[in-house]
Structure formats: structure tokens, C-alpha cells
Amino acid sequence: MAKFSFNNKMGEEVVRELRTDVLVVGAGPAGGMAALELASKGVRVLLVDRYPFPREKTCGDGLLEDSLKILTEAGLGAAVRERAHSIGCIRFCAPNGSECVVEGDICTLRRSELDAIIVEHACRRGGQFHDGIQITGPLLRGGSLGGAVGVDHEGRKVRIAAKLVLLATGSNPRLLSAFGVLESKGPSAIGIRGYFRLRDTIDENTMIVSYDPQLLPGYGWIFPLGAGIFNVGCGIHLDGRQRVPRFGSNLTRFYQHVQPMSKLLRRAERISPMRAATMRTGFRGAQACAPGLLVLGEALGLTFPFIGEGISNALESGRLASSVAIAALGSGNLSSTGLRRYERELRQILQRRHQGYLAAQRWFRLKPFANMLIEKAARSQSVRGVARQILTGETDAAEVFSLRGIARVFLLR
Numbered sequence: 001m002a003k004f005s006f007n008n009k010m011g012e013e014v015v016r017e018l019r020t021d022v023l024v025v026g027a028g029p030a031g032g033m034a035a036l037e038l039a040s041k042g043v044r045v046l047l048v049d050r051y052p053f054p055r056e057k058t059c060g061d062g063l064l065e066d067s068l069k070i071l072t073e074a075g076l077g078a079a080v081r082e083r084a085h086s087i088g089c090i091r092f093c094a095p096n097g098s099e100c101v102v103e104g105d106i107c108t109l110r111r112s113e114l115d116a117i118i119v120e121h122a123c124r125r126g127g128q129f130h131d132g133i134q135i136t137g138p139l140l141r142g143g144s145l146g147g148a149v150g151v152d153h154e155g156r157k158v159r160i161a162a163k164l165v166l167l168a169t170g171s172n173p174r175l176l177s178a179f180g181v182l183e184s185k186g187p188s189a190i191g192i193r194g195y196f197r198l199r200d201t202i203d204e205n206t207m208i209v210s211y212d213p214q215l216l217p218g219y220g221w222i223f224p225l226g227a228g229i230f231n232v233g234c235g236i237h238l239d240g241r242q243r244v245p246r247f248g249s250n251l252t253r254f255y256q257h258v259q260p261m262s263k264l265l266r267r268a269e270r271i272s273p274m275r276a277a278t279m280r281t282g283f284r285g286a287q288a289c290a291p292g293l294l295v296l297g298e299a300l301g302l303t304f305p306f307i308g309e310g311i312s313n314a315l316e317s318g319r320l321a322s323s324v325a326i327a328a329l330g331s332g333n334l335s336s337t338g339l340r341r342y343e344r345e346l347r348q349i350l351q352r353r354h355q356g357y358l359a360a361q362r363w364f365r366l367k368p369f370a371n372m373l374i375e376k377a378a379r380s381q382s383v384r385g386v387a388r389q390i391l392t393g394e395t396d397a398a399e400v401f402s403l404r405g406i407a408r409v410f411l412l413r
């Protein structure tokens with residue numbers, strides 16, 4: 001029996017019964033976008049999240065151009081930009097202290113706000129949202145998947161019947177395992193972030209990315225949120241033989257030990273606890289589909305290696321999952337063959353970018369490489385142009401970070 005369940009006066013267990021066509025589990029960008037697109041097309045969709053909304057999510061709060069493009073295409077551009085802070089460039093700091101500045105159309109918006117905007121619009125378009133429901137496992141009907149079971153915030157057992165389940169539960173592998181689609185449990189990276197107020201200003205139009213030698217191939221960041229508030233964090237890769245750096249006794253104080261953060265934050269006031277979260281990267285670690293089931297966003301390992309950007313891919317997978325779901329519901333074929341198109345098309349869109357960032361992650365283990373590339377970019381506008389195109393997805397990152405591609409970059413003027 002679930003820990004929180006209770007009995008009514010008759011001594012029977014209280015169970016909440018819900019019914020829908022598509023159940024979306026997890027209201028981050030992946031689940032929120034899937035629900036929004038399904039609701040827009042008139043599909044009966046129920047979105048659930050374990051936490052009451054709005055809820056915090058440990059993140060850098062950065063929206064790169066690819067995220068903004070998808071949000072705009074979904075009709076959320078104005079709502080997001082109205083609340084977000086606009087940023088015009090990223091300053092990349094090399095291990096040896098040299099720097100280059102790459103321009104871009106970037107925003108920051110706290111995840112509590114971004115995710116709530118997407119959910120609110122999904123509801124406006126006819127989707128249903130229940131927060132405070134934690135899904136614990138599949139609902140089986142005659143041996144086939146027929147929805148999911150869980151527990152609500154009052155401790156009542158919840159049973160949700162659905163034709164199709166979309167799992168968008170982020171980096172926690174527990175539900176992937178319960179639904180039988182987990183391939184690898186371990187996270188590939190961890191990220192830590194906190195919010196700071198700066199008494200004396202640093203430029204609020206610039207994101208700072210620091211490849212401090214202690215973090216390579218990970219990095220530290222300072223992302224302005226406007227009004228003197230900054231999201232400060234770092235990402236640490238756990239793939240391969242990577243060693244987690246030890247900053248004194250406490251990893252959450254990393255910013256006191258890495259440059260230029262330590263200098264820039266000397267007079268800053270930390271206004272939140274530092275929080276850590278795991279990441280699943282590299283488009284691996286889970287099956288994308290099973291009969292009656294699709295896996296979305298970070299649950300599917302869609303967060304990019306090396307840069308840790310995952311919101312755009314979560315949105316992309318939500319959008320694609322909704323179109324595959326609509327076709328499968330229409331044809332009545334919810335078997336793996338009816339859903340397989342989802343993984344095929346997602347790999348067409350994202351596989352090369354994942355490969356490119358995996359290659360970049362290998363290159364950036366080499367401190368001299370990071371120094372030389374950033375020094376080269378500081379001198380060459382063409383190299384800065386390539387960097388921007390990698391971030392927007394307009395150029396083939398796997399090609400750029402191949403041996404031949406790197407040689408070409410260093411030959412650019």
C-alpha cells in the first residue's frame with residue numbers, strides 16, 4: 001500500500017479515478033509542450049505533475065535561440081518575451097583567462113515562470129492539468145498498458161485510464177524503470193545553481209561562460225535575469241573517467257574557487273540556496289517508445305552534452321510526440337510500429353547535434369585546445385559566426401568538431 005494512502009469510514013481505500021485519451025506525466029517543457037499541442041488539435045489530454053505549480057526547477061534559466069523559435073512557433077513567443085530578460089551576447093572565458101564574445105538573441109526566464117506559462121496555455125487550449133499527482137507506475141489492463149497509477153497530494157490513490165502515456169519526467173529514472181523503458185540509470189552530468197544579487201553591476205546584457213580548468217569540460221556560468229539578479233551555476237560531466245572536482249569541502253561553493261566568477265561575485269549576495277540536479281544527456285539511456293508509450297525530453301537523454309542545454313530539445317520532443325500521438329490515435333495503431341516514427345524523426349533532427357556536442361566535450365578536456373579556440377574566436381569574426389550557428393543548430397556541430405572541421409576552423413580568417 002502506498003505510504004500516504006488512507007481509508008474512508010467504511011475502511012475501504014480511497015481511489016480517485018480519472019480518464020483521458022493521452023496522459024502526459026511531467027509538466028516541464030517536454031510535457032507542457034506536448035499537452036499544449038495535443039490540446040490545440042482538440043485531443044483529450046491530461047497533464048499531471050508531482051509538485052504543486054508553479055514549482056522551481058534547478059536550471060540555468062537560459063533560453064537560446066532554438067528554444068525561443070519553438071516557443072514562438074507554438075504561439076508563446078509574446079507571452080515568454082514579455083516576462084523574460086533579453087540578452088545580446090555570451091562572453092566565453094578560456095582556462096588561461098582569454099575571452100571572446102559571441103552575439104545572439106537569448107533570453108532568461110526562471111523555470112517556475114516558463115513552465116507555468118506553457119501549462120497555462122495548454123489549459124487555455126482545452127488541456128486539463130492536475131498538479132500534486134505523483135505517478136508511481138503503469139496501469140495494466142489485460143497485460144497491456146492502459147494508463148498509470150499514482151498518489152495525489154492528499155494521499156489518495158489515483159488511477160488514470162489512458163490510451164497513450166507520454167513520460168516526460170526529467171532526469172529521475174524511477175518511472176522509466178517502472179514502465180520498463182530504462183536502459184541506463186546513471187546520470188551523465190550534474191548541475192548546481194543559485195541566485196545572487198549584485199550590489200555593483202556587471203553587464204546585464206551578457207551571459208558569462210567560464211571554462212575554468214577545474215571544471216573542464218564542464219563550465220561555470222553567470223546568467224543575468226534582470227534587476228540585478230543573476231543565476232550562477234556550473235555543470236560537471238560524469239561520463240567516462242571524469243573526476244568530480246573538490247572545492248574545499250563543499251562543491252556548492254565552487255564559485256568562490258573558479259575564475260572569473262570568484263572575482264565578479266566578491267561583493268554579491270546569495271539570495272537562494274545552491275541546488276544541484278542530475279542531467280541525462282547524449283540521446284541515450286531509455287527506449288523512446290513501447291506499446292502505448294512515448295518517452296520525451298530529458299527522460300530520453302535529450303539534454304545536450306557539453307553545453308547542458310535541454311529546454312529546446314524537450315520542447316522539440318513534446319511537439320513531435322504530439323503529432324505522432326495524433327496520427328497513432330487516428331489510425332488506432334498504438335503498438336510500437338505505430339509509434340516508431342517518433343524516434344526516427346527525433347534522431348533526424350537531433351542526433352548530429354548530440355554527436356557534435358559529445359565531440360566538443362572530448363576536445364574541451366584538453367585545456368590548450370580550449371585556450372586556442374577561444375583565442376582564435378576572439379580574433380576571427382568568422383569563427384564567432386560558426387560558434388553562433390552551432391548554438392542555433394544552423395550548422396552541423398558534428399562536422400565542425402571532427403578533425404577536419406577543427407582544422408578548417410583554425411584556418412578561417
Ligand SMILES: Cc1cc2nc3c(=O)[nH]c(=O)nc-3n(C[C@H](O)[C@H](O)[C@H](O)COP(=O)(O)OP(=O)(O)OC[C@H]3O[C@@H](n4cnc5c(N)ncnc54)[C@H](O)[C@@H]3O)c2cc1C
Nearest residue numbers: 026028029030050059060061062135170191297298310311
Ligand atoms: C543546473 C542546471 C542548469 C541547466 N541550465 C539550462 C539552461 O540554462 N538552458 C537549457 O536549455 N537547459 C538547461 N538545463 C537542462 C534543462 O533543465 C532540462 O533539459 C529540461 O528541464 C528538461 O525538460 P523536461 O521537460 O524533459 O524535464 P523537467 O523540466 O525536469 O520536467 C520534468 C517534470 O516531471 C515531473 N515529474 C517527475 N517525476 C514525476 C512523477 N513520478 N509523477 C509526476 N510528475 C513527475 C517533475 O516534477 C517535473 O516538473 C539545465 C539543467 C540543470 C540541472
